Amino acid sequence: MAYESSGEPRTLFQLDGVTKTYGAVTALDDLSVTVPSGAIGLLGPNGSGKTTMIRTLLGLIPVDAGSGQVLGMDFLHRQLNIRREVGFAPENECLFPAVEGVQFVAYAGELVGMRSKDAMQRAHEVLDYVGLGEARYRKVESYSTGMKQRLKLASAIVHDPKLLILDEPTNGMDPDGREEVLQLCRDLARNKGMSLLFSSHLLPDVEAVCDYIIVLGNGKLLAQGNIQQLKQVHNQCFEVRVKAGSETFAQGLSALGCVIEARDDVLLVQIPKGESPRMLWRAAAEQNQQIRYLRSQRSTLEEVFLKALEQK
Amino acid sequence: MPIFDQGYQHWSGHLSGRAWRWLAVTRQGIRGGLKNRFLRYVLFAAWVPALALVLMLCMWGLLERRSSLASTFMQYYMALLQPGVVADPQHYRADIWRLSYGYFLEIELRFSMVLILLVGPNLISQDLRFNALPLYFSRPLRRIDYFLGKLGVILAFLGMVVIVPSIVAYVLGLLFSLDITIIRDTFGILLASVAYGLILTFSAGMLILALSALSRSSRYVALCWVGIWLVSGIVATVLQAVDSQQRRYVYYNKMTVARPNGRDFDNLSRAERDKQWRAYRQARERAAEEYRVAELGFSAHDWRPLVSYTENLSRLGQQLLGTDQTWKRLSLLDPDQDARDQLLATYMGPQYPWYWSAGVLTGLFGLSACVLNLSVKSLDRLK
Numbered sequence: 001m002a003y004e005s006s007g008e009p010r011t012l013f014q015l016d017g018v019t020k021t022y023g024a025v026t027a028l029d030d031l032s033v034t035v036p037s038g039a040i041g042l043l044g045p046n047g048s049g050k051t052t053m054i055r056t057l058l059g060l061i062p063v064d065a066g067s068g069q070v071l072g073m074d075f076l077h078r079q080l081n082i083r084r085e086v087g088f089a090p091e092n093e094c095l096f097p098a099v100e101g102v103q104f105v106a107y108a109g110e111l112v113g114m115r116s117k118d119a120m121q122r123a124h125e126v127l128d129y130v131g132l133g134e135a136r137y138r139k140v141e142s143y144s145t146g147m148k149q150r151l152k153l154a155s156a157i158v159h160d161p162k163l164l165i166l167d168e169p170t171n172g173m174d175p176d177g178r179e180e181v182l183q184l185c186r187d188l189a190r191n192k193g194m195s196l197l198f199s200s201h202l203l204p205d206v207e208a209v210c211d212y213i214i215v216l217g218n219g220k221l222l223a224q225g226n227i228q229q230l231k232q233v234h235n236q237c238f239e240v241r242v243k244a245g246s247e248t249f250a251q252g253l254s255a256l257g258c259v260i261e262a263r264d265d266v267l268l269v270q271i272p273k274g275e276s277p278r279m280l281w282r283a284a285a286e287q288n289q290q291i292r293y294l295r296s297q298r299s300t301l302e303e304v305f306l307k308a309l310e311q312k
Numbered sequence: 313m314p315i316f317d318q319g320y321q322h323w324s325g326h327l328s329g330r331a332w333r334w335l336a337v338t339r340q341g342i343r344g345g346l347k348n349r350f351l352r353y354v355l356f357a358a359w360v361p362a363l364a365l366v367l368m369l370c371m372w373g374l375l376e377r378r379s380s381l382a383s384t385f386m387q388y389y390m391a392l393l394q395p396g397v398v399a400d401p402q403h404y405r406a407d408i409w410r411l412s413y414g415y416f417l418e419i420e421l422r423f424s425m426v427l428i429l430l431v432g433p434n435l436i437s438q439d440l441r442f443n444a445l446p447l448y449f450s451r452p453l454r455r456i457d458y459f460l461g462k463l464g465v466i467l468a469f470l471g472m473v474v475i476v477p478s479i480v481a482y483v484l485g486l487l488f489s490l491d492i493t494i495i496r497d498t499f500g501i502l503l504a505s506v507a508y509g510l511i512l513t514f515s516a517g518m519l520i521l522a523l524s525a526l527s528r529s530s531r532y533v534a535l536c537w538v539g540i541w542l543v544s545g546i547v548a549t550v551l552q553a554v555d556s557q558q559r560r561y562v563y564y565n566k567m568t569v570a571r572p573n574g575r576d577f578d579n580l581s582r583a584e585r586d587k588q589w590r591a592y593r594q595a596r597e598r599a600a601e602e603y604r605v606a607e608l609g610f611s612a613h614d615w616r617p618l619v620s621y622t623e624n625l626s627r628l629g630q631q632l633l634g635t636d637q638t639w640k641r642l643s644l645l646d647p648d649q650d651a652r653d654q655l656l657a658t659y660m661g662p663q664y665p666w667y668w669s670a671g672v673l674t675g676l677f678g679l680s681a682c683v684l685n686l687s688v689k690s691l692d693r694l695k
Contacts, residue, residue, distance in 0.1 A: 058450055060449060060450065080330060080452040080454070081452070083450065083451055083452040084327060084452045088450040088451075090446045090447070090450065092443055092446065093443060094442065094443040094444055094445075094446050094447050095442045095443070095444060095447075096340070096439075096442070096444050096447060097438045097439070097441065097442040097444060098344055098347075098438065099340075099344070103343075107336070107340050108447065108451070110336035110339070110340070111333065111336050111337070111448065111451040111452075111453055112327060112451050112452060113327035113328040113329070113330075113333060113452065114325065114327060114328075115325070115326075115328065116339070118323075118325045122323055122325075125321060126320075129319060129320045141442075155447070157320075159323065159327065160322050160323035160324070187319075187320065188320065191320075192320050192322070
């Protein structure tokens, strides 16, 4: 996450009461959100308004109500300036036809305003970076799905944007290719100081790249925050594994007022309010059990996501 | 893997302003177009008439200066032009330039149609087929920039065969004449030919872009273009021919003297037969003359050429260059009225008001703009 000299995180974008409807469908419903710089994951089920939000940020669509800023620029009036500072890789397969890979990326740079020579030089650099150096002179129509995704990534970063928006960047990729793209995204966000808005259905992908998430549902903000903070530590819930006889141990804990859930060889134990983890040690000593593993329970990102969806 | 992997490097170069962003689209279109071998051949062939124009203007310049070189070509001029014109080349300079440009533009119009057939169909339909529009519109590019960029491709190719040769021929003609008054006499012709090139580009360019935006298949677009270019021309020609035949039939039926034949005619004396034949021939000649005059009059309000797209463009070119006035001036050199009428009927184009054609072309332009506006949508309406 990037910070200003004052120590406060820089705002990447901000939406205030944004509403967008398509006929009877409300894609964004009075959405207000302020997001700091860094690698941001955009989560939400299908039809939750993720793509509409991205298009709103790029100033590609007019909104019915609301206002906002992207990189400090008003998205209602300075769309072209925003698009100049932002790189965008759309979800769908889209290509500039009948060109070689290097021409494709150079053309993308020229459209942003780079000089032809600069764009070509830069195209070679970013193609090397995304691992398409060997295929740069092949026609883009002959690229595999994974190569096309990487090509889109290359064309989105050719002008070195401040914010990179990736819409489902690992769609249709094999595990190796997916890991490579995630590695590139991580590198850009963590080592190169590029802010990232990473929209995906794949929670492990988001978790691998991002440190902040926004969860949308029915065009509304359901949750937002730092992933580590959202994956909160549950002070009264513990994961416990004992050497043997976990069933007997569970019965003993139940008798003491704990709520037990067995998951494989681990017991998820919720101790009564006012009690400390010491009661687990006491109970083990009384039952002559050996505790081999004990840690406070943390929510997974999936749980955070599902919990947010349940709240809507 | 590269030998030395430098990873991601930041870039801090200069980004150009928005005003010329369409030029990137045009450059890409030109690069793509020039990959087509047939297009290169057609471009090469289209410069042959330009070469002929240059030769004609340069030779006329030499003729004006009474250059010894000109005497070599004099015999050809004498064969092609009336002696009065060759005798005073300076006086007829503007007329000859006008006609030369007129023929040049008429031929280049055909080449332009072929060039557009080779370049135009892919311009937008290919972007639709490969879903490239999100790539354009997610960058700092407006729809107008996109359209201007695509239109720029047509402008570039038609400019290469119409506008640039017109200017080059003018400059060379000027240099070979070495007479400053030539600018006064012919500058309007240069402006007219450049204006015609621009009208041709914007009209045909918008039309092919609109067609290209209607389909993801370039082949269908090419077929539609052929239809507009050739089929409309054929329909207009057929309509004109049918109408002309009907009028001819009516005029020839007006002949008061019937064709002399039959048993009664055979029984007449030789002198009487000759008399009837003479009357018949005179009536035919009268009818033919009346027909020619009537045809000239009729062409002033014949709407049928409007059906042809290229005919409309030709009519505007003819009006801009003023070739009809030139033919009228040149026809005055012939003392024989019949020959004058014959010359005008043969060489002058359609005489209907030029603004009819301007109206048709403006209508097509507006229709094309509407189609483009509806077919190439912003991302708001894209999937």
